[in-house]
Amino acid sequence: MKPDIDRFLEVATVHLMTQIAPALGTGYEQSNVNIMAMMLMAVREEFDRAAARRVEENRALRHLFGDAAPAVRDTELRQRLETAAQDEDTSFTVSDLERSNGVLRGLLIELHAHVEELDSPAARRIEADIWRELVASTERRRLMMGPF
C-alpha cells in the first residue's frame, strides 16, 4: 500500500492534533480527538513490529520450553512442553501469531509455577531463564509514550 501505512498514520496524527482538535474548542470532544491522535502514534509504532516481535517471542518461548522440559517432574506438563518446543508458526498474520503467543505464555505460567516449587540447580537455572525472557518480553512491547 502506498503511501506507506506509517506515513499515513503520521500525517493523520498531525492533522487530528493541529487541525481537527483545535476546531472543537476545549472540552471532552477535543480531549477525545487528542487521545485518538496519541493512540494512532502508538499504532504506528506497533504496526511495523507487530509480526516480528511475536515471531521472535514465540521462538524464544519454544526454545526455553525445550531446554526446560528434561528438568520438569510433572509428566503431563513435560510432554506439553516438548510438544510446544517442536511446534512452529506456519501462519504469520498477527491474529494467528497472537493466538499461538497466548497459548505459549499460558504454558510459561505453568512452567514458572512448577519450577518455583522444585529444589534443584536446574530449576533455579530455568527460573532465571524465565525471568530473562519476561524482561525481554517487556522490551519487545515497549511504547515510546509508556511511562516506565
Next chain:
Amino acid sequence: MAELKSQLATYLAHRLPHAEELEVTAIDRIFGGASRETYRFALSYRTGGETVSRRLILRRDPPGSLIETERAVEFEAYRAFFGTAVPVPEPLWLEEETHWLDYPFFIMQELHGFESSPQLIIAPPYAEHANKLAQQKWTILGEISKADPAALGLDRVMQPVAPERCWQRELAHWEKSLNEDELCPQPVLRAAIRWLRRHPPPPAQKISVVHADYRTGNFLYDTAGHIHAILDWEMAHLGDPLEDLAWGLNPVWCWAHDGRVGGLVGRDEAIRIWERASGLHADPAALRWWEVFSSVKGQAIWVSSAKEFTAGKNQDIILALSAWLMHNSQDRAMLAELGHLS
C-alpha cells in the same frame, strides 16, 4: 446533553424546593475518570430575594465502569474529610435512585481554575514548585493515614478489616477481578501474585482510611504550588496505610522519567515526609510487599479497562488508552519491584 441538563434541573428543583427561577447552564463533560462520568455545570436560582450561583460537579455511574465501586463510599469519604486538614470539595447530594438521571450519581462543589494533569505538573510554571507540592502531597497523605476512621464516621460505610487481614483481602479482591477480566495470559502478573502469597507482610500498624488512588493526577494544584483538593475517592476503603504510600510511589507515575515519584521528589524524601506527617513507620519489607501489590492492582485495572472496551460495555476512549499506555509499563514496574529489572 440537553436531556441531561433538563433532568438535572428537575432533580435540583426537587432538592431545593424553595428555589425559584432555578436554571442549569454551561453543562460540559470532563475528560477522564473511567469509573464515573464527570460533568461540570452552573446552577443559579433565587431564594429569599437573593440570587444564588454555584459551579458544581456531577459524578454519574456509567453503563459499564472500569472499577466497580460504591458511590456511597466515595460520597461519604468527601463528607468525612470536608473541612479537615485533607482538602476536598464540598459534597452536596447523593442520589441512588435511577429515575432522575438514568444512573446513580452524586453532586459536589466544583473547585474552578486549577490543574490536575500529571504531565503538566512537571513543566513550567508548576515544575518550579515541585518541592512545595511534594511537601503538601505527602503530608496530606500522612493526615489521611493518621486519621481515625471511626471518628470520621467512615467505619459505618466501609467494610471493617483486621490488621493481619488487610493484605489478604486486597490481594483476593484484585486477583478475582483479574480472573474475571483477563483477555490473555499475564505471566509477569501471575508470578508477582505467587510472590505476594509466599511473602506476606506483617499486620498493618493501624487500620487507616485508604484513598486507594492517591497519586499525582488525582489532586488539584495551582500555579503557586498549592494543593486545593484531593479527588477520586471511588476506591477508598479501610486498610493498611502502607497501601496508599506504595501506590503513590509506583514507577508508572514517574512521568518525568527521572525517578521522581509523581514527578515531584525522590522516593526516600516522599517516604520521609509521609512518616513525619503520619507518625507511622514505613517498614522497608512491608512497604516492598505493598509496592509489588500496587503493581498487581494497577495491572488488574488496566486488564479490566481492556476487557470493558473490547466487550463494548463502555467504549470511552480513556479505557483503550489506559490499557495501551500502562500495561507494559506496569509489567516493567513489577519486574523492577521484584528485583529482575534495574
